[in-house]
Amino acid sequence: MRILGVSAFYHDSAAALVEDGRIVAAAQEERFTRKKHDSNFPIKAIEYCLDEGKVDLSAVDYVAFYDKPFLKFERLLETYVAFAPKGFASFRMAMPVWLREKLFQKNLLRKEFKNFASDVDWDKKLLFAEHHQSHAASAFFPSPYEEAVVLTMDGVGEWATTSAGIGRGNKLTMIKEIHFPHSLGLLYSAFTYYTGFKVNSGEYKVMGLAPYGEPKYAQAILDNVIDLKDDGSFRLDQSYFEYCTGLRMTNGKFDSLFGGPARTPEERLNQRHMDLAASVQAVVEEAVLRLTRSLAAETGIENLCLAGGVALNCVANGKILRDGAFKNIWVQPAAGDAGGALGAALSAYHGHMDQPRTLNGAADNMAGSYLGPTFAQEEIERRLKEAKAVFTTLSSDDAISATADALADGKAIGWFQGRMEFGPRALGARSILADPRSPSMQKTLNLKVKYRESFRPFAPSVLREDLSDWFDIDSDSPYMLMVADVRNERRRTMTAEENALFGIDKLNVPRSEIPSVTHVDYSARIQTVHKETNPRYHALITAFKERTGCPIVVNTSFNVRGEPIVCTPEDAFRCFMGSEIEVLVVGNCILRKEDQDPALKLDYKDAFELD
Numbered sequence: 284m285r286i287l288g289v290s291a292f293y294h295d296s297a298a299a300l301v302e303d304g305r306i307v308a309a310a311q312e313e314r315f316t317r318k319k320h321d322s323n324f325p326i327k328a329i330e331y332c333l334d335e336g337k338v339d340l341s342a343v344d345y346v347a348f349y350d351k352p353f354l355k356f357e358r359l360l361e362t363y364v365a366f367a368p369k370g371f372a373s374f375r376m377a378m379p380v381w382l383r384e385k386l387f388q389k390n391l392l393r394k395e396f397k398n399f400a401s402d403v404d405w406d407k408k409l410l411f412a413e414h415h416q417s418h419a420a421s422a423f424f425p426s427p428y429e430e431a432v433v434l435t436m437d438g439v440g441e442w443a444t445t446s447a448g449i450g451r452g453n454k455l456t457m458i459k460e461i462h463f464p465h466s467l468g469l470l471y472s473a474f475t476y477y478t479g480f481k482v483n484s485g486e487y488k489v490m491g492l493a494p495y496g497e498p499k500y501a502q503a504i505l506d507n508v509i510d511l512k513d514d515g516s517f518r519l520d521q522s523y524f525e526y527c528t529g530l531r532m533t534n535g536k537f538d539s540l541f542g543g544p545a546r547t548p549e550e551r552l553n554q555r556h557m558d559l560a561a562s563v564q565a566v567v568e569e570a571v572l573r574l575t576r577s578l579a580a581e582t583g584i585e586n587l588c589l590a591g592g593v594a595l596n597c598v599a600n601g602k603i604l605r606d607g608a609f610k611n612i613w614v615q616p617a618a619g620d621a622g623g624a625l626g627a628a629l630s631a632y633h634g635h636m637d638q639p640r641t642l643n644g645a646a647d648n649m650a651g652s653y654l655g656p657t658f659a660q661e662e663i664e665r666r667l668k669e670a671k672a673v674f675t676t677l678s679s680d681d682a683i684s685a686t687a688d689a690l691a692d693g694k695a696i697g698w699f700q701g702r703m704e705f706g707p708r709a710l711g712a713r714s715i716l717a718d719p720r721s722p723s724m725q726k727t728l729n730l731k732v733k734y735r736e737s738f739r740p741f742a743p744s745v746l747r748e749d750l751s752d753w754f755d756i757d758s759d760s761p762y763m764l765m766v767a768d769v770r771n772e773r774r775r776t777m778t779a780e781e782n783a784l785f786g787i788d789k790l791n792v793p794r795s796e797i798p799s800v801t802h803v804d805y806s807a808r809i810q811t812v813h814k815e816t817n818p819r820y821h822a823l824i825t826a827f828k829e830r831t832g833c834p835i836v837v838n839t840s841f842n843v844r845g846e847p848i849v850c851t852p853e854d855a856f857r858c859f860m861g862s863e864i865e866v867l868v869v870g871n872c873i874l875r876k877e878d879q880d881p882a883l884k885l886d887y888k889d890a891f892e893l894d
C-alpha cells in the first residue's frame with residue numbers, strides 16, 4: 284500500500300511517499316526550485332518521490348494533505364469577526380486570497396493532482412488530516428517507541444497551537460489542545476519580528492542570539508504578555524499583538540513595554556536586542572518544561588515525542604532531556620510544516636487504513652533523515668563536466684583520506700554525499716565542514732562562506748562513541764536537535780577581562796578545545812554520527828580523528844544565507860564557486876578552488892533574498 288503525503292500553501296511545501304509503512308522518500312520543494320521556504324504546490328518534490336518509489340501517482344492508493352483547509356478558513360473568519368471592526372483593512376485585503384487559497388483549496392488540490400493523473404477520482408483518493416494530527420503522526424509513528432506522549436507546539440494549524448496526544452502501537456489519540464490566538468510559536472515569532480528578523484525563518488537566529496544576552500525582560504513578559512500556569516497552559520494578552528488583525532506581529536503597546544520600536548532588519552544588533560532574545564528564550568523554555576512535567580506526571584509514560592516548529596528549538600529540547608521528567612525523547616527531524624507531509628501520509632496509513640506499525644529495534648524509522656535525491660558517481664561526473672568543473676576522481680577511501688587531510692589543514696570543505704537530508708538541518712550529506720579546533724573558523728565561515736551574521740553558532744558532528752568524552756550528554760542526537768554543554772575538562776579557563784565581556788564582544792574569545800563549535804555559554808548543538816545510518820560521514824570523521832585526535836568536525840548546511848540547501852551536483856558547484864569554500868567533494872570527485880576557471884566565479888553574496 285502506497286500513500287503520498289503533501290504539505291503546501293503556507294511555507295515549506297513538501298512531499299513524502301510511504302509504502303507499506305516504510306518511508307521511501309521525502310523532500311522539500313525549495314530544494315528543487317531554489318526558492319527558500321517555497322510554499323507553492325510541491326510539483327517537483329512529488330515528482331521526485333514518485334520517481335524514487337518507481338510508481339505513477341495513479342498507482343498510489345491515497346494522497347493525504349497535511350491540514351484541513353476549511354477549518355483554517357473558519358479560524359481566519361472567526362478571528363476577524365471576534366476582533367471587528369479592528370483590522371477591517373487587512374480583512375478586505377486578505378479575503379480574495381482566503382477564498383482562492385483556503386475555502387476552495389480542495390478544488391485547487393484536485394486540479395493540481397489531475398495534472399499528474401487525470402483519470403483518477405480525486406474525491407475518493409484525496410484525504411485530509413488536521414494540522415496537529417499530521418505533526419503528531421510525524422513524531423510518533425517513525426519513533427522507536429511502542430508508547431509515548433506526543434507534544435506538538437507551533438504557530439498555529441487550523442485552531443490548535445499546542446496539542447498533546449498519546450501514541451500506542453498504531454493508534455494516536457489527541458487528548459488536549461490550546462487554541463489560537465494563544466501560541467508559544469507566535470510569541471517567539473513576535474520577538475523574532477521585534478528583534479529585526481524574518482518571521483517563519485529567523486526564529487533560530489533569536490535562539491542563537493540568546494546566549495549573548497541576559498533574560499532581563501523575562502519577568503516583564505510573564506507579568507504582562509503571557510499568563511503561564513503551573514501545568515504549562517497559557518494565554519497571551521492580545522493587546523500587545525497585531526497578528527490577529529494587522530500586517531505586523533506587535534504594536535505600540537509592545538514597543539512601550541520593551542523600550543522602543545522594533546529593530547529594522549539590517550540595523551546593528553545591540554545589547555538590548557540580545558537581552559530580548561535571552562528573555563523570550565527563557566520564557567518559552569519555562570513554558571515547555573511546565574508542559575512536559577505536567578504531561579509526564581499525568582500519564583506516567585516515560586517516552587516523549589516532539590514536533591511542530593517549536594520542537595526545532597534545540598536549546599529547549601536539551602533542557603527537557605536534562606530535566607528528566609521523561610526518560611526518553613525523540614524529535615521529528617523535519618519538525619516544521621515540511622514534516623507535516625510525512626505525518627499526513629503516516630496518519631492515513633496507520634489511522635485511516637488501520638495498518639500495523641513495525642518498530643525498528645532501538646533505532647527510529649527515519650533512515651537518518653537521508654530521504655532525498657542521490658546521484659550515482661557516473662552521473663556526478665557527467666554533471667560536473669557539463670558545469671565546466673575541474674575535478675579529480677579518486678577511490679572512495681582516497682577521497683575520504685584527501686578530505687580529512689584538507690580538514691586538518693584548515694580548509695573549508697563542501698561535502699556532497701549520498702541522499703539529501705529531509706528537514707532544515709544538514710546532517711553530513713549536504714554540509715560545509717571545517718576543523719572545530721580553529722579559534723577563527725566560526726567567524727570565517729559566517730562572514731566569508733555563509734555570508735551571514737557573525738554571531739551565529741555552528742554545530743559539532745561527533746562520533747557517537749566519543750560523545751560523552753567531549754559533551755555533558757550520553758544520548759543520541761542524530762538530527763542536531765539537542766543542545767548540551769562542552770565538558771569542563773575540555774573548556775579553557777577564562778581571564779578576568781574575558782569574563783567581564785558582554786554581548787557580541789564574547790564572540791572572539793576561545794572557550795574550549797573546540798572553539799568553533801562552542802557557543803558563548805559553553806553549549807553546542809550536537810549531531811551524533813552513527814556508522815549504521817551514515818557510514819561515509821562516520822569514516823571521514825574517524826579519519827580526521829586519526830590525524831588530529833579530535834572526533835569532531837564543524838558541520839553547517841551547504842548553502843549561503845537566503846539560499847536553500849544544495850540538492851544537485853550543479854547546485855554544489857555553483858555555491859562552491861560563489862563562496863570561499865576551498866575544497867568541494869562530490870561523491871568521489873575532489874575539486875579545489877585554485878584549479879577552477881576564474882571566469883566561472885560567481886558573486887553569491889547578494890544572489891539570494893536575505894532570510
